[in-house]
Amino acid sequence: MSILADPNRREFLKAATLGAAGLVVGFYVPAGRRFAHAAEAPAAPAAPPLPQANAFLRIAPDGTVTVLLAHSEMGQGIWTSLPMLIAEELDFDVSKMKVEHAPAAPAYFHTAFGAQMTGGSTTTWSEFDRYRQVGAIARALLVQAAAQRLGVDAAACRTENGAVIAGDRRLRYGELADDAAQLPVPASVALKDPKDWKVIGQPTRRLDTPEKINGTAVFGLDVRLDGLLTAVVARSPVFGGKVKSFDASAALAVPGVRKVVQVPSGVAVVADHFWAAQQGRDALKVDWDLGAGAALDTVAMLAEYRKLAAADGKVAAAAGDAPGALAKADKVVDVEYVAPYLAHAPMEPLNATVRIATDRCDVWTGTQMQTGEQMAAAAITGLKPEQVHIHTTFLGGGFGRRATASADWVSEAVHVATAAGATVKTVWTREDDVRGGYYRPMVVHRIRAALGSDGLPAGWDHTIVSQSVMAGTPFESMFAKTGIDPSSVEGAADSPYLKAIPNHRVQLQDYRAPVPVLWWRSVGHSHTAFAMECMVDELARAAGIDPVEYRRRLLADQPRLRAALDLAAAKAGWRSPLPAGRARGVAVHESFGSFVAQVAEVSVEGGRIRVHRVVCAIDCGIAVNPKTIEAQMESGIAFGLGAALSSAITFKDGRVQQSNFDDYRVLRLPDMPKVEVHIVPSRERPGGVGEPGTPPIAPAVANAVAALTGQRLREMPLRLRA
Amino acid sequence: MKLRVNGKDHEVAAPPDMPLLWVLRDLLGLTGTKYGCGVGQCGACLVHVDGKPRRSCMTDVADVAGKSITTIEGLSADASHPVQQAWAEMDVVQCGYCQSGQIMAAAALIAEKTKPTDPEIDAALGRQLCRCGTYQRVRAAVHRAAELNQEQKS
Ligand code: FES
Ligand code: FES
Numbered sequence: 118m119s120i121l122a123d124p125n126r127r128e129f130l131k132a133a134t135l136g137a138a139g140l141v142v143g144f145y146v147p148a149g150r151r152f153a154h155a156a157e158a159p160a161a162p163a164a165p166p167l168p169q170a171n172a173f174l175r176i177a178p179d180g181t182v183t184v185l186l187a188h189s190e191m192g193q194g195i196w197t198s199l200p201m202l203i204a205e206e207l208d209f210d211v212s213k214m215k216v217e218h219a220p221a222a223p224a225y226f227h228t229a230f231g232a233q234m235t236g237g238s239t240t241t242w243s244e245f246d247r248y249r250q251v252g253a254i255a256r257a258l259l260v261q262a263a264a265q266r267l268g269v270d271a272a273a274c275r276t277e278n279g280a281v282i283a284g285d286r287r288l289r290y291g292e293l294a295d296d297a298a299q300l301p302v303p304a305s306v307a308l309k310d311p312k313d314w315k316v317i318g319q320p321t322r323r324l325d326t327p328e329k330i331n332g333t334a335v336f337g338l339d340v341r342l343d344g345l346l347t348a349v350v351a352r353s354p355v356f357g358g359k360v361k362s363f364d365a366s367a368a369l370a371v372p373g374v375r376k377v378v379q380v381p382s383g384v385a386v387v388a389d390h391f392w393a394a395q396q397g398r399d400a401l402k403v404d405w406d407l408g409a410g411a412a413l414d415t416v417a418m419l420a421e422y423r424k425l426a427a428a429d430g431k432v433a434a435a436a437g438d439a440p441g442a443l444a445k446a447d448k449v450v451d452v453e454y455v456a457p458y459l460a461h462a463p464m465e466p467l468n469a470t471v472r473i474a475t476d477r478c479d480v481w482t483g484t485q486m487q488t489g490e491q492m493a494a495a496a497i498t499g500l501k502p503e504q505v506h507i508h509t510t511f512l513g514g515g516f517g518r519r520a521t522a523s524a525d526w527v528s529e530a531v532h533v534a535t536a537a538g539a540t541v542k543t544v545w546t547r548e549d550d551v552r553g554g555y556y557r558p559m560v561v562h563r564i565r566a567a568l569g570s571d572g573l574p575a576g577w578d579h580t581i582v583s584q585s586v587m588a589g590t591p592f593e594s595m596f597a598k599t600g601i602d603p604s605s606v607e608g609a610a611d612s613p614y615l616k617a618i619p620n621h622r623v624q625l626q627d628y629r630a631p632v633p634v635l636w637w638r639s640v641g642h643s644h645t646a647f648a649m650e651c652m653v654d655e656l657a658r659a660a661g662i663d664p665v666e667y668r669r670r671l672l673a674d675q676p677r678l679r680a681a682l683d684l685a686a687a688k689a690g691w692r693s694p695l696p697a698g699r700a701r702g703v704a705v706h707e708s709f710g711s712f713v714a715q716v717a718e719v720s721v722e723g724g725r726i727r728v729h730r731v732v733c734a735i736d737c738g739i740a741v742n743p744k745t746i747e748a749q750m751e752s753g754i755a756f757g758l759g760a761a762l763s764s765a766i767t768f769k770d771g772r773v774q775q776s777n778f779d780d781y782r783v784l785r786l787p788d789m790p791k792v793e794v795h796i797v798p799s800r801e802r803p804g805g806v807g808e809p810g811t812p813p814i815a816p817a818v819a820n821a822v823a824a825l826t827g828q829r830l831r832e833m834p835l836r837l838r839a
Numbered sequence: 840m841k842l843r844v845n846g847k848d849h850e851v852a853a854p855p856d857m858p859l860l861w862v863l864r865d866l867l868g869l870t871g872t873k874y875g876c877g878v879g880q881c882g883a884c885l886v887h888v889d890g891k892p893r894r895s896c897m898t899d900v901a902d903v904a905g906k907s908i909t910t911i912e913g914l915s916a917d918a919s920h921p922v923q924q925a926w927a928e929m930d931v932v933q934c935g936y937c938q939s940g941q942i943m944a945a946a947a948l949i950a951e952k953t954k955p956t957d958p959e960i961d962a963a964l965g966r967q968l969c970r971c972g973t974y975q976r977v978r979a980a981v982h983r984a985a986e987l988n989q990e991q992k993s
Contacts, residue, residue, distance in 0.1 A: 192934030192971045322930050329935030330923045332871020332911035336936060339870035347865070372854065390865035391874070392857050464875055464883065464936040464970045513873075513936030514970045547876040744930055748976075752933060755972020778880035778968060787961040789974035 168247045170254040170302065172224040174203060180279065180291030182207075183215040187225035187244065188235040189485055190218070191463075191512035191519070192752070193807040194745035195240045196325045199248050201742055205316040206252030206309060208276040209290070216324055218509035221487035232488035236520045236636070238709035238805020241741055245803055246308075253306035255297070262296035263288045311739075311800065320744045325511075337510045340470045340481040340542065346375060348533045348543045349394045351403050352383040352553055355410035355771030357631045360384060360403060367400035377401065378536035382525075385533045391544055410631045411771035415559065418768075419455065422582040422628065426453060426563035430580055430624035433601050434610035437620030442576025446567030450655055454564070455832040456644035457765035459557040459637055460781060465513020466550050469530035470542040473498055478505045482527055483512030485520035493524035497531045516756070517636040521555060522590035525633075551781045552773040556766055557637030558584040562609070562648035567620075572660030573670060574614075577621040581606055581645075584634045585627055601625050604636065608645030608708060608812065613678060614653060617671045632768075638756055639808040642708040646812030647761075647819070647833065650704035654820040655829065664703055664820065665691055677736050678705055680797055681714040685734035688795050689716035699729070702821025704813035710804025711737040712797075715754070717790070717817040719825060724837055726762060728790040728818055736797035737804040746806050747794040753810020754792055759784030761815035763834050840904045844869065845913025855901035859893075860884045862900045863910060871911035871939050875968065882967035885940040886910050892947040892963075911939040914946060921991060922946045925984035933971035941967050941977055949985045 175183040184203055190196040196216050204211035219225045225233045228243045256276055263281035264271040266288065274283045281288045311317075328334040353359065363384050365377035373393025378385050386397035443449055469482035471494070478498045484490050487507045495502040512519055530543035545553065560583040569575035585602035587593050596602055602625075603610075610623040637643055657667035665686045672679045682705045689701065698720050705714035718730040733750045740746055763782035767774045775781040815833060823829050828838060842849045844867060853862050858877075863869045863886070872895055875883030879897040886895045887909040914920045918927070922945045925931075932938050941964065948955050948963040955963070960981050969977070 190934075192932075194933070322927075323932065325935065326927050326930065326932055327918060329932040329938055330926045330942060331914075331918050332869075332939050334935050335870075336873075338874065339864075341868060341870070390861055392861040392865070395877075462970060464873075464881070464934065464968065466874070511936075512934060514934045516970070547878070547881075748930065748933060748973075751975055752972040755974060756970070759972075777878050778876050779878065783968060783970060784972065784974070785965055786967065786969075786974040786977060787965045789972070789978070792975055 168251055169224050170251045172219070172222070173248065173251040174255050176255065176290050176294040176297070178291050178294050180289055181215060182209055182213065182290070183217060185217050185219040187219050187227070187233060188240045189483065189509055189512055189515070190325060191235070191483070191485070191515035193240070193749060194323060194742065197321055197323050198241060198742045198745050199244055200324060201316050201321055202245065202248035203252035205314060206249050207256050209279045211316055211321060212324070214324065221491045221505070221507035226488070232486070234488065234520065235485045235515070236517065238807040238809065242710060242803045242805065249308050250306060253308055254302060257303050257306055258297040258300050259290055259293045261300050262293040266293070266296065317739065317741050318743070321742050322744065335510050336465050336513045337468045337470065337481060337483040338465055338513070338544065340510065342470065342472065342540055344540055345470065346387050346389065346537065346539050346541045347391045347394050348385045348387045348537070348541050349391070349398045349546060349549070350380065350383045350385045350529060350533065350543060351398050351401055352549065353405050353407065355407050355413065356554065356633065357410040358405045358407045361406045362404045364402040367402065368397040371397040371400055376537050378533065380529060380532040380536055382529045382532070385536065385543065387533065387537045387539065387541055395546065407771065413631065413768040413771040415458070415767040418559065418630065419561070422559070422561040423453065425582045425626040425628065426561045426580050428626070430626035431599070431601050433606040433623045433625050434615065435622040436615070439576050439578040439620045439622035442620035443565055443567050443578055446575060448568040448659065449565055450568070450652070450659055451565045452563070452652065452655065452831060454562040454648040454651060456560045456647060457767065457833060458559045458632065459760055459764055460551050460766055461516040461518035461637055462550060462781060462783060463512070463514030463516055463518055466547055467518070467526040467545040468542060469527045470540070471530045471534035472540040473534050476500070476504060478531070479508065480505065480527060480531070481508040481510055483510050483515070483519060484527065485512070485515050485517070486524065489522065490524045490527040493528045494531045497528060497535065516638040517640070518555065521635060522592060547778065548776045551766070551775050551777060554633035555635035556632060557643060558586065558634040560644045562644070564648060564652050566652065566656055568656060568660055572662050574618045574656055575620065577615060577618045579609060579622065580624045580626060581609060582626040582628055584630055584632065586634050586636055586640070588627070588629070600627065602627065604641045606645070607641040608706065609649055612645070612649050613675045613707060614649060614671050616674065638753070639708060639811040642706065642808070642812040643757070646704065646706040646708070647815045650706060650813065650816030651819050651831065654702070654816070654823065658823070668703070668705060677712045678707055681705060681712045681734045681736050684795050684797055685714035685716050685732050688734065688793065689718070689732035691716060700821050700825035702817045702819065702824055704816040704820060706812045708809045708812055711735055711806060711809040713809045713813050715813040715817045717814065717821045719818060719821040721822070721826060721837060724839070726818065726822055726835060726837065728758060728788070730791045730793070731814065731817070732793045732795070733810065734795045734797060735806070735809065736799050737806050737809070738799050738801035739803045740796050740799070741803060743796055746796055749806040750794045750810040751792045753808065754814045755784050755789060757811035757814040758788070758790070758818065761818055761833055761835055762788070765834055840901065842900070842904060842908065843906065844908045845910060851900070853900050856899045858896050859886070859898040859900050859903055859908070860895035863895060869910050869912055873936055873939055875937065880966070880968070881937070882940040882944060883937050885943045885967070887943060887947055890947070890950065892944055911943060914942065920946060921987035922949065922980070922984040924987055925980040929976050929980040929983060931973050931976040931980050933973055937967065937969040937971070941969065945977070945981045945984060948981065949988050953989060954985050955981060
């Protein structure tokens with residue numbers, strides 16, 4: 118028997134009682150509130166109820182310790198860092214822990230959002246207390262069980278590396294698991310003093326490496342079941358189009374094709390295997406009613422965005438009199454920054470496997486939002502949410518794409534399985550992924566700034582034009598009052614720079630278009646950091662002040678940002694000479710509770726921008742696993758650099774002009790710079806690390822290019838003028 | 840037709856133009872080889888055919904009948920291949936999805952070049968995409984694998 122296997126302790130698995138109205142979740146937590154929960158939780162141990170430890174941890178009599186993850190592993194390393202939190206308090210060797218994704222159930226709801234989900238770089242800070250408490254509870258129960266068995270006082274016992282020790286007696290956790298399972302759970306537990314930490318802060322290797330280097334790791338696409346069929350879906354070539362009619366005869370003639378069924382998103386070809394399904398889809402004839410989406414054209418849209426950027430929008434932040442300060446100023450810098458639509462293009466294309474029976478529905482998929490998928494599948498099948506079993510596989514990358522309010526690909530797969538009356542894996546091709554949305558919105562920033570006599574900005578007037586990623590979703594209720602999607606302006610409206618600028622204003626022009634848009638690694642920061650950090654750099658140069666020094670002056674009251682900036686500058690040798698043909702650029706940005714500065718070293722070769730080295734400093738509070746942080750900085754930089762140098766989604770006649778990795782270009786190995794990561798030592802509560810590495814890289818590179826060539830590139834992807 | 844995969848013979852009933860990738864994954868159940876693009880652009884599907892790297896999404900199964908095919912599952916029985924060892928040592932993987940292809944490409948490279956240079960690594964792995972950006976570690980791990988390979992041989 119294991120602690121978890123005790124039937125009395127399985128209530129947590131019972132029901133997802135969340136009603137539709139309960140789904141008020143989002144990746145966006147207003148900056149002020151972001152740490153509210155985390156900050157309140159540890160203060161009074163009696164206040165928040167302790168986690169149901171048995172939902173998160175199993176200790177089997179053979180000594181196997183299994184950690185259940187409330188969040189999804191998509192590369193970001195929580196498969197290792199969450200077990201580390203338990204291991205710290207449990208006194209158990211983390212490298213010996215087994216790890217599983219948890220089922221979908223209320224016990225695993227995000228501690229701040231009230232739904233089971235992974236995103237917003239929230240996992241570490243939101244679980245920092247809960248997973249440690251789980252370890253501490255289990256340890257207390259094991260100690261109690263040992264004390265009873267040995268007839269000693271619990272206070273006479275200590276724990277070490279998977280055993281309880283009392284005097285010269287030593288009992289392994291496995292030997293105590295059955296007894297511990299019968300004991301009442303303590304009302305409170307004390308967590309270790311940080312000075313006693315042995316696991317937290319130790320560079321720890323990934324626990325998921327073995328299965329990811331021998332081909333056995335199971336991603337959604339790898340799920341195999343008896344009688345499983347595979348579907349691909351023909352979707353409208355433009356957004357919003359509907360099926361008028363279709364002719365399935367040629368598709369059905371393809372060997373291996375079993376069925377052709379209509380679903381809300383299009384027409385699904387269901388076959389024995391992927392190859393037959395794809396060939397069947399090629400042969401399928403669909404007549405589409407394209408609708409208004411067929412007029413979509415990004416060139417025309419951009420012209421419209423630029424017009425809107427010159428007009429007044431909704432005020433997201435304001436102090437003093439920005440227009441007045443600009444009118445009075447001798448020197449005004451007036452510029453526009455442009456960011457394109459971007460696909461997430463996770464390496465594993467979207468897919469979900471669905472099996473429906475009379476009283477249950479099983480879904481295997483890599484998802485960032487289990488609760489949403491569970492509710493969507495329940496609504497479609499008419500089952501109760503707790504009858505829908507979500508089996509989270511490894512995610513072949515997420516970057517936000519596997520977290521949609523519409524549960525789009527899972528809903529579609531449930532429709533396909535229902536219509537086909539079979540167990541079906543619905544697979545998106547890469548072309549479907551590149552052309553099918555969701556995208557990071559296209560964004561225009563117009564900024565006018567006045568230089569004061571000291572060279573610092575005396576006025577800042579800023580308008581952002583963007584589609585909202587939350588409009589039209591349940592998350593919209595979060596900003597019903599203001600009409601301002603906070604994720605469209607984050608990183609700008611709340612920029613620390615503005616605190617140092619007496620007259621400032623940030624406005625939003627909310628654009629509506631039939632293009633599905635979504636959070637893309639670092640969300641609003643993916644474009645606001647580009648605009649803010651390039652503009653500050655332009656002002657520094659206009660004022661004739663060194664860009665690092667200029668930022669230090671503006672950030673005089675921002676010790677954490679400044680410390681990250683200073684560390685990156687020092688490690689990069691900011692003032693040291695470079696070989697001819699090279700230059701450095703800097704950017705520093707706060708996002709998701711962490712502070713990141715990057716110095717990029719670039720050259721131009723044959724008209725192409727080459728980035729040779731990136732020195733990155735991060736203050737993410739307590740560094741739970743320094744190896745994860747380093748890896749995530751490398752990853753965030755590569756992701757952002759690919760976008761900065763080469764990625765864009767464009768539309769003409771409603772059609773996406775890109776289709777696969779040949780024309781939707783992402784970073785490749787030869788273009789990966791040498792990345793050096795430095796972690797600012799900190800005892801602050803943890804911040805995020807999955808996303809904060811991404812925002813600073815594009816501006817750091819653009820600023821370096823400006824320093825090298827004098828060309829100010831204000832549009833991503835960055836392209837040098839001949 | 841007969842297919843020799845990881846040292847085992849299989850009889851497969853597949854149309855001759857079915858890509859090797861889908862034969863491996865959907866007919867033989869060898870899911871370690873991944874689909875990332877289907878058009879030869881990402882390398883997630885890379886396997887060895889008679890020891891040479893080959894993108895299985897672009898390979899008609901009939902073309903490799905009778906040849907010796909190795910997938911990630913057959914690279915070693917116990918992850919003891921120097922590339923796998925180096926990958927573990929350098930903590931390369933993130934989501935892991937591209938890594939079968941990266942590892943197979945690296946294994947083919949060090950079989951050919953005892954001490955690959957950076958430009959040789961660029962040439963051999965430059966089109967193995969990784970959206971998680973593990974490239975810096977991939978490069979370092981290829982160098983390390985070449986070292987381990989030499990140590991094991993001597
Ligand atoms: S799947 Fe074969 S190269 Fe991408
Ligand atoms: S590890 Fe995720 S795509 Fe390479």
